[in-house]
Amino acid sequence: MTKFYEKTPAARRQQLIEEGILSNRGADCLAEKGLDDAVAANLIENQIGQFALPLGVVRNLTVNGTVRQLAMVTEEPSVVAAASNGARLANLNGGVKASAGPHRVIAEVVFDDVADFDAASRMIDQHREMLFAVANAAHPSAVKRGGGLKQITCEQRDRFLILQLTIDPSQAMGANLANTIAEAVAAAAAGLLDQPVLVAILTNGSSELVSAEVTLDPSTIATAPGNGATIAEKIAALSDLAQCDPLRAATHNKGIMNGVEAAVLATGNDTRAVAAAVGAYTQGKALSTWQLAGGQLVGHIKLPLPVGVVGGAISALPKAQAALSMGGIRTVADLQMSLAALGLVQNLAALRALAGPGIQAGxxxxxxxxxxxxxxxxxxxxxxxxxxxxxxxxxxxxxxxxxxxxxxxx
CATH class of the missing domain: 1.10.8 (Helicase, Ruva Protein; domain 3)
Known part of the structure; x- marks a missing residue:
C-alpha cells in the first residue's frame, strides 16, 4: 500500500477528502497556485506579486485524545517529516496532553514624567467605571460577544505611569481590538490627568502560557544506533544542556519554532507576534524540558501563543480557512494546544535524531x-x-x- 508521503499532492488531497478531513472546496483551494488578485492587492501595500511556499500536513497528531491534521507552511526540508515522526512517537504513547488558559491580550497606556504618581493612580481608580464605559463604547461588538476590556491596573515603572489593560478578544488574535480600546482609554485618561499620553498600544509580551506534555516509554523511541533507554538518557542530557547553555537553548528553541511558526503561518496568523512573545518569554532559556521519571521520558513545554481563529488575514485567506478546517480547529484554545503539542513533538524528533544517528542523516x-x-x-x-x-x-x-x-x- 502506498504511504501518504509517497503519493502525489493530488492523491494526498483525495485521501484527505475520503477520510472526511478535507472538503472538496478546501481541496480545490489548496490546489490553487495563488491568491485572487484582488485579495492580494488589498492585504498589503505596494503589492507587486505573490510569494509561494509549500503547504504540507502533519498527519494524526493526537492532542487530548483528539486526532489533528495540522497544516504547515515552510521552505525547510525535513521539518514536516520530523514533526510527523514526532507525532507518530507520541501516538505510540497515547498522544500529547495540553492545556490553555483564558485567551487575553494586554495593551498599555503610558504617561511620561507624571508629577504625582499616587494622585494620578487614585484619579484613575476613582474613574474606573467611566474608563470601562469608554472602552466598551470603542468596540461594542466585542462586548456583545462577551469580550472587551476586563481589567485595568496602574503601576509605576521608573518615571512612567503605565495603565495595563487586560482585554478578552474572544476568538480573534486581538491586536486591532486592543489598539482601538487602548487609544480610546488613553484619550479619556489624558483628560483626567490633564497630561498627554506617551503611547497607547498593545504589547506583544504575554503572560498567557500554553502547556503540553508527553510521557514516553523509552522502548518506543529506540533508533538503529542505540536502544531506547540510552536514547532517553541522551535526550534528558541534551535538555539539561539547553537549560544552562544559552547558545544551545537558541538552537533547541529554533527546532521547536520550526513546527510552531510553520503552523501559525498556515493558519493566517501573525508569526512575528508569536516570535516576539516567545523571545520575550524565554530570555535565553529553553522552552521545553525532558526528564526521566519512573523509567519514562517526560517532555514538557510552556510558551505564549498569541493567535486567533477569526479576523484579519485569518478570515481573508481561503487557504488559512482550509487549514483550520482540516485540523478541526474551532477555537483559539484548540489552535494554541495543537501548536504547543506540535512544538513538543518537533522537539522530540530533533533531540532523538541528535541522540541517535545525528541530525544530518535525514x-x-x-x-x-x-x-x-x-x-x-x-x-x-x-x-x-x-x-x-x-x-x-x-x-x-x-x-x-x-x-x-x-x-x-x-
Whole structure:
C-alpha cells in the first residue's frame, strides 16, 4: 500500500477528502497556485506579486485524545517529516496532553514624567467605571460577544505611569481590538490627568502560557544506533544542556519554532507576534524540558501563543480557512494546544535524531531535493538528481554536475 508521503499532492488531497478531513472546496483551494488578485492587492501595500511556499500536513497528531491534521507552511526540508515522526512517537504513547488558559491580550497606556504618581493612580481608580464605559463604547461588538476590556491596573515603572489593560478578544488574535480600546482609554485618561499620553498600544509580551506534555516509554523511541533507554538518557542530557547553555537553548528553541511558526503561518496568523512573545518569554532559556521519571521520558513545554481563529488575514485567506478546517480547529484554545503539542513533538524528533544517528542523516537526504531545484532541475529531474547525489558531496556544484550528466545521457 502506498504511504501518504509517497503519493502525489493530488492523491494526498483525495485521501484527505475520503477520510472526511478535507472538503472538496478546501481541496480545490489548496490546489490553487495563488491568491485572487484582488485579495492580494488589498492585504498589503505596494503589492507587486505573490510569494509561494509549500503547504504540507502533519498527519494524526493526537492532542487530548483528539486526532489533528495540522497544516504547515515552510521552505525547510525535513521539518514536516520530523514533526510527523514526532507525532507518530507520541501516538505510540497515547498522544500529547495540553492545556490553555483564558485567551487575553494586554495593551498599555503610558504617561511620561507624571508629577504625582499616587494622585494620578487614585484619579484613575476613582474613574474606573467611566474608563470601562469608554472602552466598551470603542468596540461594542466585542462586548456583545462577551469580550472587551476586563481589567485595568496602574503601576509605576521608573518615571512612567503605565495603565495595563487586560482585554478578552474572544476568538480573534486581538491586536486591532486592543489598539482601538487602548487609544480610546488613553484619550479619556489624558483628560483626567490633564497630561498627554506617551503611547497607547498593545504589547506583544504575554503572560498567557500554553502547556503540553508527553510521557514516553523509552522502548518506543529506540533508533538503529542505540536502544531506547540510552536514547532517553541522551535526550534528558541534551535538555539539561539547553537549560544552562544559552547558545544551545537558541538552537533547541529554533527546532521547536520550526513546527510552531510553520503552523501559525498556515493558519493566517501573525508569526512575528508569536516570535516576539516567545523571545520575550524565554530570555535565553529553553522552552521545553525532558526528564526521566519512573523509567519514562517526560517532555514538557510552556510558551505564549498569541493567535486567533477569526479576523484579519485569518478570515481573508481561503487557504488559512482550509487549514483550520482540516485540523478541526474551532477555537483559539484548540489552535494554541495543537501548536504547543506540535512544538513538543518537533522537539522530540530533533533531540532523538541528535541522540541517535545525528541530525544530518535525514536532513541532508531531504536537502538534496532543494539542491537539485537550485541547480536547475525540473519535473522528474529533481528526484533523479537527488537520488544520484553522493552523501559526501551534497552541495550545489555537485548537483549541477549530476544534472549536466543526466541531461547529457538524454
Amino acid at each position: 536532513h541532508m537526504a531531504l536537502q538534496a531535493r532543494a539542491l537539485a531545484i537550485a541547480a536547475g532541475a525540473t519535473g522528474d529531474e529533481i528526484a533523479a538528481v537527488a537520488d544520484r547525489l553522493p552523501a559526501q558531496a551534497r552541495d550545489l556544484a555537485s548537483a549541477r554536475k549530476v544534472l549536466e550528466e543526466l541531461r547529457g545521457k538524454h
